Amino acid sequence: MGTLVGVLPGIGPTGTIAILLPTTFVLPPVAGIIMLAGIYYGAMYGGSTTSILVNIPGEAASVVTCLDGYQMAIKGRAGPALGISALGSFIGGTIALVPLMFLVHPLAEVAVKFGPPEFFAIMCMGLSLVTYLVRGSFLKAVIMAVLGLFLGSVGTDTISGRLRFTLGIAGLSDGIGLVPMVMGLFGVSEVLTNIEKTTKIEILKAKIKHFFPTLNDWKRSIGAIIRGTFLGFGLGVLPGGGSIISSFVSYTIEKKLSKHPEEFGFGAIEGVAGPETANNAATAGGFVPLLALGLPPNVIMALLLGALLVHGVTPGPMFISNHPDIFWGLVASMFLGNAMLLILNLPVIPLWVKLLKVPYQILFPLIILFCLIGSYSINNSIFDIITMLAFGVIGYVLRKYKYEEAPLVLAFILGPMMEQAFRQSLIMSDGSLFIFFTRPISAVAISLSIAIFISTGVAFVRKPRDKIT
Amino acid sequence: MKEAYDKISLSNKVSSNLGINIWHKKESDVNNQNLNLIRRKECKIMEKKAICLLSIISVIFIGIASVVLGAGEEFPTKLIELYCPFGAGGGTSMGARVVAGAASEILGRPVVVVNKPGASGTIAAEYVARAKPDGYTLLLFNSASNGVVPAVRKVSYKREDFELYGQYAFIPMVLIVKDDAPWKSFEEFIAYAKKHPGELKAATSGVATSSHLGIELINRVAGVKIVHLPFKSGPEVTAAILGGHAHLGLEPIPAQKGVIEAGKFRVLAQASEKRLEEFPDVPTFIEKGYPELKWCPWHGIAGPKGVPEKISGKLKDAFSIAFQHKEVVEMLKKLGFTPNYRSADDFTKFVREDEEKFSKIAKEANIRLE
Numbered sequence: 082m083g084t085l086v087g088v089l090p091g092i093g094p095t096g097t098i099a100i101l102l103p104t105t106f107v108l109p110p111v112a113g114i115i116m117l118a119g120i121y122y123g124a125m126y127g128g129s130t131t132s133i134l135v136n137i138p139g140e141a142a143s144v145v146t147c148l149d150g151y152q153m154a155i156k157g158r159a160g161p162a163l164g165i166s167a168l169g170s171f172i173g174g175t176i177a178l179v180p181l182m183f184l185v186h187p188l189a190e191v192a193v194k195f196g197p198p199e200f201f202a203i204m205c206m207g208l209s210l211v212t213y214l215v216r217g218s219f220l221k222a223v224i225m226a227v228l229g230l231f232l233g234s235v236g237t238d239t240i241s242g243r244l245r246f247t248l249g250i251a252g253l254s255d256g257i258g259l260v261p262m263v264m265g266l267f268g269v270s271e272v273l274t275n276i277e278k279t280t281k282i283e284i285l286k287a288k289i290k291h292f293f294p295t296l297n298d299w300k301r302s303i304g305a306i307i308r309g310t311f312l313g314f315g316l317g318v319l320p321g322g323g324s325i326i327s328s329f330v331s332y333t334i335e336k337k338l339s340k341h342p343e344e345f346g347f348g349a350i351e352g353v354a355g356p357e358t359a360n361n362a363a364t365a366g367g368f369v370p371l372l373a374l375g376l377p378p379n380v381i382m383a384l385l386l387g388a389l390l391v392h393g394v395t396p397g398p399m400f401i402s403n404h405p406d407i408f409w410g411l412v413a414s415m416f417l418g419n420a421m422l423l424i425l426n427l428p429v430i431p432l433w434v435k436l437l438k439v440p441y442q443i444l445f446p447l448i449i450l451f452c453l454i455g456s457y458s459i460n461n462s463i464f465d466i467i468t469m470l471a472f473g474v475i476g477y478v479l480r481k482y483k484y485e486e487a488p489l490v491l492a493f494i495l496g497p498m499m500e501q502a503f504r505q506s507l508i509m510s511d512g513s514l515f516i517f518f519t520r521p522i523s524a525v526a527i528s529l530s531i532a533i534f535i536s537t538g539v540a541f542v543r544k545p546r547d548k549i550t
Numbered sequence: 551m552k553e554a555y556d557k558i559s560l561s562n563k564v565s566s567n568l569g570i571n572i573w574h575k576k577e578s579d580v581n582n583q584n585l586n587l588i589r590r591k592e593c594k595i596m597e598k599k600a601i602c603l604l605s606i607i608s609v610i611f612i613g614i615a616s617v618v619l620g621a622g623e624e625f626p627t628k629l630i631e632l633y634c635p636f637g638a639g640g641g642t643s644m645g646a647r648v649v650a651g652a653a654s655e656i657l658g659r660p661v662v663v664v665n666k667p668g669a670s671g672t673i674a675a676e677y678v679a680r681a682k683p684d685g686y687t688l689l690l691f692n693s694a695s696n697g698v699v700p701a702v703r704k705v706s707y708k709r710e711d712f713e714l715y716g717q718y719a720f721i722p723m724v725l726i727v728k729d730d731a732p733w734k735s736f737e738e739f740i741a742y743a744k745k746h747p748g749e750l751k752a753a754t755s756g757v758a759t760s761s762h763l764g765i766e767l768i769n770r771v772a773g774v775k776i777v778h779l780p781f782k783s784g785p786e787v788t789a790a791i792l793g794g795h796a797h798l799g800l801e802p803i804p805a806q807k808g809v810i811e812a813g814k815f816r817v818l819a820q821a822s823e824k825r826l827e828e829f830p831d832v833p834t835f836i837e838k839g840y841p842e843l844k845w846c847p848w849h850g851i852a853g854p855k856g857v858p859e860k861i862s863g864k865l866k867d868a869f870s871i872a873f874q875h876k877e878v879v880e881m882l883k884k885l886g887f888t889p890n891y892r893s894a895d896d897f898t899k900f901v902r903e904d905e906e907k908f909s910k911i912a913k914e915a916n917i918r919l920e
Contacts, residue, residue: 242757397808
């Protein structure tokens with residue numbers, strides 16, 4: 082029954098769970114937890130709908146979905162995009178439950194082995210993949226990544242606690258908000274660009290061929306879905322890892338492996354299927370540290386943890402043996418929740434697609450309105466609205482000059498995390514850089530990223546073309 | 551009066567909790583309606599118009615009603631906002647919701663928790679300090695945004711900007727190491743730390759948090775040198791100690807309870823004044839000869855200075871009942887707090903003393919963030 086609430090698309094997970102939390106006080110623990118988990122699941126899917134239809138990532142993890150999902154919608158293929166993301170989410174979410182069921186404890190043991198040096202090494206790999214995100218100029222992508230790194234360093238430095246680049250503005254002391262930023266960069270700037278050209282409306286109206294993925298779509302996506310599942314789950318398990326990175330990494334892998342890399346960024350279905358699957362599998366993976374160790378990997382999980390506490394259940398290593406009923410109830414609810422998501426979402430796809438027929442002059446004020454409300458409600462902060470609008474304008478200018486937003490966002494997310502992990506590692510090793518090479522996991526990851534970096538560099542030097550695919 | 555309130559049944563309280571939620575939903579989660587709005591477009595235009603008209607009418611009615619009612623009746627005549635300086639879902643926010651639920655029952659109007667996180671809680675604190683002193687804007691007054699942070703960073707408010715209505719809880723802190731650590735007792739640990747200055751790394755949940763200042767306090771009074779390894783949150787600290795990336799932590803119990811109960815963490819000492827029920831065998835720092843190491847973050851309620859005495863008196867009374875209510879105490883315990891009631895005057899005095907302590911450590915350890 083909780084899943085029903087959660088499945089309503091577009092209800093932000095954190096807010097919903099926070100609101101419904103006290104209602105679960107009255108319910109028996111199992112029902113309460115299941116309800117919250119259901120909401121979480123449902124909401125994770127909801128984010129992709131807006132990404133595909135109107136290019137607004139409802140949450141950070143959906144940024145990647147915008148890249149190709151929205152392009153598909155423009156080409157009249159919103160239906161297959163929505164369909165594949167629903168099916169991919171279902172498959173990813175379901176398969177990921179199997180290791181969750183049987184390997185919670187061993188997985189958690191491995192997960193805590195990932196300390197700051199390992200995280201740093203993995204993020205190096207992530208950042209070296211940035212070039213694959215690009216569809217246009219390589220140089221411009223690097224400029225955007227550097228800009229992203231800079232923007233990411235705004236705010237309080239975790240290690241020293243000092244404020245950087247805040248210009249004395251209190252609202253900046255926690256850094257620039259990710260969600261207002263991506264809403265501005267993607268959603269608002271899209272609207273601004275579209276107001277200019279009236280022809281766009283015609284394209285959207287043009288032809289909506291299929292509501293559901295075709296056989297060919299399936300052939301192209303299935304590999305992406307399977308890879309996304311494992312990737313997402315693996316990264317989701319790491320405490321502090323999570324869905325954002327997994328969706329970026331999945332996208333780059335699909336692009337690298339694809340037979341049609343040139344289609345990426347212009348509506349490649351694999352580019353929707355992989356990241357969406359990874360995103361949902363990471364959600365399931367996130368339950369591993371929560372259930373095995375009591376470590377919530379994100380705010381929403383922290384809320385679930387709170388719910389458990391209120392019911393007198395202490396999450397931790399003893400959780401599964403002390404409360405098997407809750408554990409299995411949760412697992413069952415995740416299976417059910419995934420199935421419900423699919424059942425409830427597939428029939429409404431034609432409805433969503435029809436929405437695109439709404440004339441743009443009516444649609445765009447609404448889009449702006451959602452963005453405004455959405456960015457305000459995260460922290461009840463006007464400052465977030467200003468941030469979003471500012472990035473809307475920045476995004477518009479960037480678009481005009483054909484700079485892409487995705488490398489900026491990736492660098493913005495990874496930059497601060499990398500810096501923190503790097504400096505933490507150095508504190509751990511009393512200043513020795515060898516810590517990255519003496520620990521096996523980080524040694525492998527660092528070597529790999531150096532290899533990627535060199536190979537891209539060689540390719541760039543040998544064939545100094547503008548585009549590396 | 552108190553006995554009467556004690557009789558409030560659980561179901562009553564829960565339903566009031568639900569009431570708050572509905573309020574809260576209306577206020578802060580409007581964004582989530584964005585898709586509903588899209589869907590609404592699908593509805594017939596007539597229907598939409600009707601809905602619009604209805605909602606406008608109802609808003610006008612509510613407005614008129616509140617003005618009319620407000621004229622004659624006593625405080626409170628409308629809902630009261632309790633600003634929580636930290637995000638929804640954190641322990642602080644959940645404690646606030648428990649207290650707010652009980653206070654709504656007593657005051658007869660909903661007390662709504664509004665999460666306004668950011669800048670270590672200083673944004674909400676500043677907001678309430680500057681709010682109209684009419685008793686309708688309250689702050690979850692806590693040792694982070696109103697104790698530690700002002701000690702290390704320039705903030706635009708001071709304690710004198712607030713009027714305190716009382717304290718409801720402490721957050722107990724413990725010194726933890728991994729289960730396979732070589733130190734079985736606090737003495738062994740200190741002896742090792744003394745012999746190996748700079749070798750031990752303490753994971754903390756960030757610079758200038760109570761766990762960081764606590765570690766600096768240990769360094770000071772015990773004459774050791776433990777290196778501070780900052781992370782961003784409590785769970786990250788747990789993972790770092792579990793994975794062997796840091797040696798120890800001085801952490802609030804709620805977040806670490808499960809791991810401690812499973813025997814993966816060894817508790818060497820506790821920073822409370824007395825031994826806690828949960829850890830009857832673990833000594834306090836005070837017992838070990840460090841009376842300065844009494845280190846307990848606190849939570850209470852405050853409002854802006856200048857609220858008319860009649861109203862502030864009413865709030866003080868209401869919160870003193872709420873804070874001591876049996877079910878509130880029970881619920882706070884479940885959440886990992888140590889319920890501890892202090893009256894408005896006692897709390898004010900206590901906060902003043904703690905403030906001095908914070909500034910002293912921050913100054914001596916040279917923790918200054920600008």
